[in-house]
Amino acid sequence: MAKIKKTPRPKAETPKGFRDYFGADVTERQTMLDAIARLYHAHGFDPLESAAVETVEALGKFLPDVDRPNEGVFAWQEEADSDRPGDWLALRYDLTAPLARVFAQHRNDLPTPYRRYAMGPVWRNEKPGPGRFRQFYQCDADTVGTASVAADAEICIMLADALEAVGIERGDYVIRINNRKVLNGVLEVAGLPEDATRERGIVLRAIDKLDRLGGDGVRALLGQGRKDESGDFTDGAGLIEAQANRIMGFMAAKSADNEMTLDVLSNLVGDNPTGTEGVAELRQIADLCTAAGYGPDRIVIDPSVVRGLGYYTGPVFEAELTFEIKDEKGRPRQFGSVAGGGRYDDLVKRFTGQSVPATGISIGVDRLLAALRMKGATQTDTTGPVVVTVMDRDRMPDYQKMAAELRAAGIRAEVYLGNPKNFGNQLKYADKRNSPVAIIQGSDEATRNVVQVKDLVLGAKIAETATHEEWKDQPAQFECDRADMVARVRAILDRS
């Protein structure tokens, strides 16, 4: 401690872009994740919890070919051993890269297909902004080791079930599915072959921005480029009009029903093999979902969904919440995306050399929780504890006994443990704890074997609306036999 005294006081601050979660923030999220976990488990998925730390090599996206490979991740180098330099380690940036490593490492012990779910924090070394944090939760479900589109259909069905399990009502969400192979087919037909990486990248990102830029903005990006409101210019893919038309046609292919959408897509890809395969897969997925009772009101083919990530190789999914909220300018808009995923057949191959087909979904935990809060659908009791106040320090065992009795009856309860001298402070404390009830027993009450029960919820209501006369009557506080305490508290809690 001598050393600490010499240095200036440390700042009591979270690092920039990190935050603390208190009380209901923690329990509401846990309750939501528990419901999702139960559902995934019922579908035969097994939990997996990998470590937060991976080698940079295994994470893959950020190879140690630069001096400090921490672009986008939090990374550090281990101390060197005598015989070799230290490994570069990093915090995982998602739950998919660790899954690929886990499956490659344990593939002889794991069942194939391997269905797993995972929930936990991930870290991104990005510039923090309002509502954008550098540690956040993800909740993933993936099936590794099967190329069957039945696995893709299962993921979509399970996602719909998960949204309903946490409290999103049917009609308030839709899961949109598309297929990268269809898009690739359209691109090939439009004269953009696989090795036109740059142009394809621009097209992908442009489609992904349809919501934000509108049709004209996307068309500009498909062509020569686009100047945004701030005057910044983004280079376009340089497509000629016929090419751009085909891609715009793809994005607008969603029709009155899945069958019609598939017809439009069939026409767009013509006899291109990749595109034809993609359309057939989409048809199978939609058929499986419909047969299982998940019609296009819940799971629908929508070619405007492309998902940004480069590693998707087939079907892609996105779950959107369709109920209306107000944006920051007060304009109505849909809540938007809360989950996304798709098929990625090459992630495990990085390690093993063998292609291992896989598909999965990732739920944005914070966004889904925010949606539940807006709908008033969180399933957590946020009532504070009953506070047994301390009137007489020497009778602490009596107060403890009261709290224990309340807890034994299933009622959250505690004894005030601050300095009991100022009784007002005890009530202020109960208020800060969001306590529904305070129990009071001074020496007079103890002698008569009674307690005062103070109904703090009702008290607060009266304080807001009552006249001074009514207030003085204090109807929110009453005396009862000590033996009736638990029953009387229970009655107050049941009322609200």
Add this chain to the structure above:
Amino acid sequence: MAKIKKTPRPKAETPKGFRDYFGADVTERQTMLDAIARLYHAHGFDPLESAAVETVEALGKFLPDVDRPNEGVFAWQEEADSDRPGDWLALRYDLTAPLARVFAQHRNDLPTPYRRYAMGPVWRNEKPGPGRFRQFYQCDADTVGTASVAADAEICIMLADALEAVGIERGDYVIRINNRKVLNGVLEVAGLPEDATRERGIVLRAIDKLDRLGGDGVRALLGQGRKDESGDFTDGAGLIEAQANRIMGFMAAKSADNEMTLDVLSNLVGDNPTGTEGVAELRQIADLCTAAGYGPDRIVIDPSVVRGLGYYTGPVFEAELTFEIKDEKGRPRQFGSVAGGGRYDDLVKRFTGQSVPATGISIGVDRLLAALRMKGATQTDTTGPVVVTVMDRDRMPDYQKMAAELRAAGIRAEVYLGNPKNFGNQLKYADKRNSPVAIIQGSDEATRNVVQVKDLVLGAKIAETATHEEWKDQPAQFECDRADMVARVRAILDRS
């Protein structure tokens, strides 16, 4: 991806000292933590989840006065801004240092006293060894902002309740309490004043090792030093015999009951003010626990408990599991410590300059879980899913419907999604999943509207013991009406 192809394949390995948790490893821990969380919550404690990352400055133990302050922690330096060098960040090494930072940062918004619990991984940059990992779980409960020993008593009582809540039976655990002030009083009386930091440190560590070194080993460390089996010499505190006697007397002060132990301690500290205060506090804690029904069979004064950490300032606690296990050499010994804690009044002061009294307990999650496993007391169903096999690829919707019906009846179920060509592989898969039942419906069964139900648990039992003739009769498999499938599966699951 082009870049990746040029580099050699990455190794599919966890970093040294890290591990993956699969299936029941995850759910058993979560179930245990949920039970503890419910209990802590009922006692009025609120959850807190701070970020995994803190500034090295806030963590405090590892000040940035060296070039690379990562001794014991995983630390890295942020990119520099244009106007200032980047902060040093680190993964938290426990849940107490972050609590001190959180309370200092949010003290105006938090209730005082602030009761909180926290559960989550912590990281230590130490040499990994067998069973020693660099990421592990802790589960803490602390009360910040009260000097009342009622808070210490509450922590001990709640810890006892928590152990019973997760399945440790009464009689299989004991919570030992002691008080640093008593030890400090004894040291002062023995002629080791507060500023004899080196000697006091050696004494503290020596007492902490009583279990392992025995009385003679500790006495050697109190005196001139000790040579261990490998020949390494550890310097002693250099006490003369009268001094050492007093400390050995302190360690052996535990007597037939709390009252007698307190008498022995009273004699040892004489009229030393610190020691006397410590004895009085111990008496109060023991009295409060006894009054609440937690007698010395569960919570007992034991002066041999000192807890290694330097920051404890008053009462210290340790929970030990007393049931017998075999050590690595087959000798019987007690399971040992699963939780420890105490009062630390100076941690928040680092930030604010004001002393903020606090007390708390930390449960070693992995050790407690290991104990539950040894006692067969984990509360998780580890049964695998019912596997609906695929005999006919085109009837996937029928198989999906079977799985959905089973799930709707609360039975974990899935459709096999690997390549269905080889039926043997499907049963091997069910075996690997620990499935209790497989459902089989080929075209023949479909026509007759029946299914085959294969009881895999019974089947395995028969396979172990049956003759070839019995095996051929396959009594572990039967046919039933499709409409009876759920009921028949339910009957098999209820049997086991």
